[in-house]
Amino acid sequence: MFEAYAQEQLMKKSQKDYLRKLKLSSGIDFSSNDYLGFARSEDLISDFKVKVQSLTQMGSTGSRLLSGNQEYHQETEARVARIFRSEKALIFSSGYLLNIGLIQCIADESCVLLLDELCHNSFIAGAKASKAKSFYFKHNDMNHLRERLIRHSNEKCFILVESLYSMDGDIAPLRDIVQLAEEFNAEVLVDEAHAIGVIGENGLGLVTSLGLEDKILGRVITFGKALGVEGAAILGSETLTKYLINFCQTFIYTTALSHPLLLMLNSSLDKFSRSRKEIQRLHENIALFSKNSGFKYASPIIPWMTETREKAIGLSELVNNNGFSVFPIFSPTVQKGKERIRIVVHSHNTESEILRLTTLMKS
Ligand SMILES: Cc1ncc(COP(=O)(O)O)c(C=O)c1O
Numbered sequence: 430m431f432e433a434y435a436q437e438q439l440m441k442k443s444q445k446d447y448l449r450k451l452k453l454s455s456g457i458d459f460s461s462n463d464y465l466g467f468a469r470s471e472d473l474i475s476d477f478k479v480k481v482q483s484l485t486q487m488g489s490t491g492s493r494l495l496s497g498n499q500e501y502h503q504e505t506e507a508r509v510a511r512i513f514r515s516e517k518a519l520i521f522s523s524g525y526l527l528n529i530g531l532i533q534c535i536a537d538e539s540c541v542l543l544l545d546e547l548c549h550n551s552f553i554a555g556a557k558a559s560k561a562k563s564f565y566f567k568h569n570d571m572n573h574l575r576e577r578l579i580r581h582s583n584e585k586c587f588i589l590v591e592s593l594y595s596m597d598g599d600i601a602p603l604r605d606i607v608q609l610a611e612e613f614n615a616e617v618l619v620d621e622a623h624a625i626g627v628i629g630e631n632g633l634g635l636v637t638s639l640g641l642e643d644k645i646l647g648r649v650i651t652f653g654k655a656l657g658v659e660g661a662a663i664l665g666s667e668t669l670t671k672y673l674i675n676f677c678q679t680f681i682y683t684t685a686l687s688h689p690l691l692l693m694l695n696s697s698l699d700k701f702s703r704s705r706k707e708i709q710r711l712h713e714n715i716a717l718f719s720k721n722s723g724f725k726y727a728s729p730i731i732p733w734m735t736e737t738r739e740k741a742i743g744l745s746e747l748v749n750n751n752g753f754s755v756f757p758i759f760s761p762t763v764q765k766g767k768e769r770i771r772i773v774v775h776s777h778n779t780e781s782e783i784l785r786l787t788t789l790m791k792s
Contacts, residue, residue: 446738447759456754457782459772464729465626465707466777467657467697476696484692489685494674497685505691506662508698513633513650514642515664519673522683524622524651524661529555530679531618531647531663532589534672536561541581543574544589547597549620550762552589561587568597571605578613586615587646592635593624596763596771598730600628603635607644616646626655627729632701632708656697660686711776714783718774721787731772733790741768751789753782 442448454460467473491497502520510518521527532555536542542556542563556563564581567573578586588610590601603619610617621634629638632655636648647665652658663673673680686694711729719726735741741757748755748770758771774783 454754454756456749456752457778457786458754458775459778459782459786460754460756461773461775462623462654463657464655464711464773464775465632465657465704466775467626467655467700470657470700473657473693473696473700476699477693480692480696481689484688486688488687491685492681492683493685494681499685499688501688501691502685505695508695509650509662510664512698512702513648513664514637515648516666517670518662518664519670519680520686521661521663521680522686523659524620524649524653525551525554526679526683527649527651527661527663528552528620529558530677531649531673532556533558533678534676535559535618535647536585536587538562540585540587542587542589543577543581543615545569545591545601547594548589548591549595549622552620556589568594569599569602571602571609574606574609578609578615582613586613588615588617589620590617591620591623593621593628593728593730595623595730596758596769597732598726598728600624600635600727603639603641607641611644617644618647618649619645620649622649622651622654622661623728623730625650626701626704626708627711630705630708632704652694652697656694656701658690658693658697660690660694707776711774714774714776714778717780717783718787721784722790729774731774733770733772735768735770736766738768741770745770748786748789751785753786753789 489497506518506520528551532552536559538560540561542559542561544552544556544563544565545568546565547568564577566577588606590606592601592603606617619636621636624634626632628635636642636645647663647669649661649663651661715726715729735744738759745755745757755770755772759768763769
């Protein structure tokens, strides 16, 4: 019965030309989230090959609340908290699981979740799973957020934002958001997945670069983007992490991160602490891209708007046929009419690659 249902659904998608397919990516990387080149860093790969010799365990063997909690996890969490200037850190297997579990358990039916309309699907999925009521406010629109807070001023509100938006590449007005939160006694949760390694001199993200650590209930950082590995952590108070250990289902009911992954993460954190040059290089490349494309971009994520799906597909094919790797992004990942090619500039893109791509975009 499922077979027939699934075939029908797939057929409908296919007729609308909306069928998703797995593709192998090749060509010069202008699409991955490997902002600082860590995922393919020869140093990190060699370091891993050496350290892996002394590995004494593969899998963690269980949930963090059962056999899966080992010293290595706790040491890594303490290190992450220190680096990102947080009282505590709690590691999750992925940012997606973290966000769903966090949002699901943070608020009860008496609360209200206020999400920026461009929040990542994982925050939205968490809001859907939560008993709290949820409402969107217009992207980065502080007047609209204020209206929402006024309307729900008798309820406990949680404001959910990204610091660097994953598809539009723009930055949240976090100081204003925090000010509004203080005025209305609301809490703020910030997803810094794309800001780590990108914002701030040391790449510690927007919250730290603005000195707002103590004003934010929780910061989400992920390890699969600039840090080049996988997994994620919530940064926050001891009370928050204790609460999650007790109530967050996506923390409780899953196998803890494996030792090879922790090893890779620790090597990546070593490199991260001395990555100023790569961060500087990334910003030089963003400036070069901006200058030669004629647009002012604030981040490595460049939404090349095409408005239609067909145009996004056609243009991405043209760009990729010239030796690059870019991907078209469609609705429902972005709103209909806001289809685009998501270009990502990295620290390791060369000047000539950037010039070739911007010239092609203009032609
Ligand atoms: C803003 C944002 N948050 C969370 C996630 C999920 O993180 P992960 O890839 O670790 O599951 C992503 C992934 O793309 C993201 O872009």
